[in-house]
Amino acid sequence: MEFLKTYPDPRLDVYLGSAEHIRRALETLNHSRPDAVVSGIPFSTMPAEVGRKILHEIWSCRLPGGRFVAYQLMRRVTFLAPLLLGDPQVRLELRIVPPLRVYAWRKPA
Ligand SMILES: C[S@@+](CC[C@H](N)C(=O)[O-])C[C@H]1O[C@@H](n2cnc3c(N)ncnc32)[C@H](O)[C@@H]1O
Numbered sequence: 001m002e003f004l005k006t007y008p009d010p011r012l013d014v015y016l017g018s019a020e021h022i023r024r025a026l027e028t029l030n031h032s033r034p035d036a037v038v039s040g041i042p043f044s045t046m047p048a049e050v051g052r053k054i055l056h057e058i059w060s061c062r063l064p065g066g067r068f069v070a071y072q073l074m075r076r077v078t079f080l081a082p083l084l085l086g087d088p089q090v091r092l093e094l095r096i097v098p099p100l101r102v103y104a105w106r107k108p109a
Pocket of ligand 1: 017018019020039040041042046
């Protein structure tokens, strides 16, 4: 965490906390309207209610036309809130070890 804060790139803001509170984190960092949320957190191993809460938080981040991208080992993220997110675009990324599936959703504008 402290190392990341010293990383010399003005585009990087660092915040430590659970993605369950992503809206609060974004407001704290003055990024309350992100174009995209990219996540590698393990939706397959967390309790379903925590995963659903995170997906609702991400979806309500006011992302009109914005994207949510999750790279995952397991497909569980697609089952947690299908009515909210709809069907994702799915791509297998072989350049990651182990290969992961990349799920991408776009929120209607
Ligand atoms: C498999 S590691 C992936 C690390 C990194 N994102 C990557 O792709 O290399 C999963 C990470 O998700 C984080 N994580 C798990 N649950 C989380 C949550 N509710 N909110 C934020 N991060 C979480 C863990 O702390 C861990 O660092």
